[in-house]
Amino acid sequence: MPIATISPLTGETLQEFKELDRRMMTTEMGKPLAQARAEVAKCATAMRFYADRAERFLADEPADAAAVGASRAYARYQPLGVVLAVMPWNFPLWQVVRFAAPALMAGNTGLLKHASNVPQTALYLEDALRRAGFPEGCFLTLLIGSGAVETVLRDRRVAAATLTGSEPAGQSVAQIAGGEIKKTVLELGGSDPFIVMPSADLDRAAEVGVFARVQNNGQSCIAAKRFIVHTDVYDAYAERFAERMRRLVVGDPMDTATEVGPLATRQGRDDVTGLVEDAVSQGATVVCGGNSPDRPGWFYQPTVVAGVTQAMRMFSEEVFGPVAGLYRVSDIAEAIEMANATSFGLGSNAWTNNETERQRFIRDLDAGAVFINGMTTSYPQLPFGGVKRSGYGRELSAQGIREFCNAKTVWIGA
Ligand code: NAP
Secondary structure (H helix, E strand, O other): OOHHHHOOOOOHHHHHOHHHHHHHHHHHHOOOHHHHHHHHHHHHHHHHHHHHHHHHHOOOEEOOOHHHOOOEEEEEEEEOOEEEEEOOOOOOOHHHHHHHHHHHHOOOEEEEEOOOOOHHHHHHHHHHHHHOOOOOOOEEEOOOOHHHHHHHHHOOOEEEEEEEOOHHHHHHHHHHHHHOOOEEEEEOOOOEEEEEOOOOOHHHHHHHHHHHHHHHHHOOOOOEEEEEEEOOOHHHHHHHHHHHHHHOOEOOOOOOOOOEOOEOOHHHHHHHHHHHHHHHHOOOEEEEOOOOOOOOOEOOOOEEEEOOOOOOHHHHOOOOOOEEEEEEEOOHHHHHHHHOOOOOOOOOEEEOOOHHHHHHHHHHOOOOOOEEOOOOOOOOOOOEOOOHHHEEOOEOHHHHHHOOEEEEEEEEOO
16 A cells, blocks of 8 residues: 555644644743744645655656666665654744654654653644544654653664754764664754855845844754855945844744744753853954843843854854854855854855856855755755754655655566
């Protein structure tokens, strides 16, 4: 029987619970309600995408039989078995769905160890997939702490693991899985460059750049974090960018007018505060923000820091909050060199209307994605993942559904 008919996964079940989902995510981790709505819709789209295409993506792939001395030869994609998913809280539905939709459609089963601060969303997902028609036990949420991951991962019934989260968590899971010779996919942190060249539409680059920085209260792996601006347009861009950052509506994430809510944890805010303080202590300037508003919750003001150098922690570490660093460069070579000068390689963004420059950015930016005149995001139609210390493996697209498959060689003689 074709796999797609065994797994009747659709997005309708998620859409049905839209209101409940949105409030649940916002309550658990502080995401603005309007962005929670967008996340639910995106999950539904991804589920529909795989429901419609899984059979085609996993169809037998014929090879040139004569060239290999066979009467028939092909690759067949078969599920690996039980896949453990260790997931973060920042996009509590989406991170799980982008793994689960393709992996389950391929015939795997899933064990979810979600972040400890989003247990309701974790349990909701198990329920949603059951309602979508999956057989009992196909996708289970384990309410366990990170200390218990090793035991699950070493269990001989678990075939593979995927982790989205921080570098230390990724290292730990990959080490254990490596010892057990089990396949892993790692989606880790990022410090994406957002490059602005003289031919760019500066207003649009400022508008998109601000959203790319503060979406999800600044807590996104693919957020634009380092704004690398050509000196010819540096002042004009910095002014537009800072003006928009100042105007952002900071407040209760349940209020639909809110654009930036609180950070998810006190530790998260302390980390952001520490990075800004480090930059300022070494000579950087706070253009706007730079502090925590006096109100309950782990709020941090949308912030722009200028004069950041590569010696500052803000350059080399991931800033997981609404803080943008501005960097001035004198030409495209310097822009690319600076963009690539971190250990991360997740997304990258370049704004230019010059075709030669575009091609150079596409070729030379060392990242899992290059977005020209846009902001890095994920689509079911395109592969998603990083290089360098941002991880390995790919989610989404045809590649994502094959990550947890055995590409079995079939050779049939005369
Ligand atoms: P995190 O602390 O690494 O937690 C992620 C998950 O890993 C949680 O379920 C956590 O469980 C678990 N975990 C933590 N330490 C572990 C360990 N030693 N062994 C096994 N599991 C462990 O990351 P986070 O703070 O939730 O998320 C933020 C990070 O995720 C950022 O670096 C961000 O860039 C990255 N991220 C990457 C992507 C991507 O696609 N590349 C997407 C989103 C986020 P507990 O909650 O129980 O500690």
